[in-house]
Amino acid sequence: PGKFGKDINITAGAGTYKDPKDASIIKAASDGIITYNPNALIVEVQKLYAIPGSVDFSTGNVHVKSSVDVGGDVKTGFSITTPYDINVKGRIEHAEIICDGNLNVKGGIVGDGKQIIKVGGDIHTGYIRDQQIICTGGVYAGTEISGSIIESGDDVTLVKPDGRIVGGKIIASTKIVAGSAGNKYDVPTLLEVGVNFVHREKYLKKCELISEAHTQAETIKKKIDIIDSGLPDPGMNAAYKALKDQHKGAVEHWVIMCSDLKEIEKDYFNVDDPVIMISKTVFFGVKIKIKNLVYEVKQDMNRVMFRLNGDQIECSPIK
Numbered sequence: 424p425g426k427f428g429k430d431i432n433i434t435a436g437a438g439t440y441k442d443p444k445d446a447s448i449i450k451a452a453s454d455g456i457i458t459y460n461p462n463a464l465i466v467e468v469q470k471l472y473a474i475p476g477s478v479d480f481s482t483g484n485v486h487v488k489s490s491v492d493v494g495g496d497v498k499t500g501f502s503i504t505t506p507y508d509i510n511v512k513g514r515i516e517h518a519e520i521i522c523d524g525n526l527n528v529k530g531g532i533v534g535d536g537k538q539i540i541k542v543g544g545d546i547h548t549g550y551i552r553d554q555q556i557i558c559t560g561g562v563y564a565g566t567e568i569s570g571s572i573i574e575s576g577d578d579v580t581l582v583k584p585d586g587r588i589v590g591g592k593i594i595a596s597t598k599i600v601a602g603s604a605g606n607k608y609d610v611p612t613l614l615e616v617g618v619n620f621v622h623r624e625k626y627l628k629k630c631e632l633i634s635e636a637h638t639q640a641e642t643i644k645k646k647i648d649i650i651d652s653g654l655p656d657p658g659m660n661a662a663y664k665a666l667k668d669q670h671k672g673a674v675e676h677w678v679i680m681c682s683d684l685k686e687i688e689k690d691y692f693n694v695d696d697p698v699i700m701i702s703k704t705v706f707f708g709v710k711i712k713i714k715n716l717v718y719e720v721k722q723d724m725n726r727v728m729f730r731l732n733g734d735q736i737e738c739s740p741i742k
Contacts (some may be wrong), residue, residue, distance in 0.1 A: 438468030605706035
């Protein structure tokens with residue numbers, strides 16, 4: 424038998440109100456697009472900003488506080504910014520997109536590595552090429568993700584059975600699903616799962632500080648080595664003693680930050696059963712990363728699934 428559901432209290436947001444006679448009924452107060460925020464438990468009716476053609480020199484950049492519907496493309500160099508959803512019937516070409524809702528692109532997304540697309544909800548698109556994406560929700564592409572850097576707070580899925588990931592770096596919190604990964608030409612491809620994006624910025628900043636501290640300690644050590652090789656008794660040199668003290672302090676600082684990083688990692692890697700599933704072929708050279716463990720594919724494999732088994736990455740056939 425199924426488990427009993429849990430009642431939730433849905434709030435009537437902007438553009439809506441609860442029926443005075445029946446609080447379980449929410450009505451629209453204006454025309455627009457019905458949206459539901461599952462995190463905040465809010466139902467809203469959002470206004471719609473419709474562009475019949477493309478976002479280009481005829482429209483300029485679009486910065487509005489309503490959902491946006493684009494009948495054509497979003498052309499090179501232009502941008503759309505909104506706290507709600509964006510629907511594009513064509514494709515996005517080398518453009519900047521920032522939205523707190525969902526991004527739906529009927530065609531595909533093509534970038535040049537310069538613009539960043541930031542989405543608070545999910546992304547649904549035909550394909551993604553050479554694009555950098557930061558997405559709080561899931562990323563769902565039809566046929567291809569190639570040469571792209573994608574960070575997803577949920578999962579990354581190639582919807583078509585033969586959908587492929589070629590090149591770039593794909594990072595997802597819970598799951599990556601694709602028909603194939605990499606190719607026979609050994610294009611560098613990294614697939615990573617098992618990270619909690621709520622703590623990602625804090626984790627990356629701490630890693631950066633640790634790297635800087637290590638570089639500082641190494642620089643001081645080189646100066647000490649130069650003095651060691653040139654003075655008969657460097658211990659009598661005041662500058663030498665000061666460098667030794669600086670090196671000791673730098674090393675102690677580095678050790679403390681490494682200890683802090685281990686505490687941050689407890690939250691950053693707190694993801695239940697992350698998995699990577701490749702339904703056809705994962706090619707030689709593809710790197711698989713789950714939490715803090717790395718597995719490099721040494722030979723082409725078919726229909727495989729990667730997940731953690733204790734302190735190692737396990738590769739098993741998909742049944």
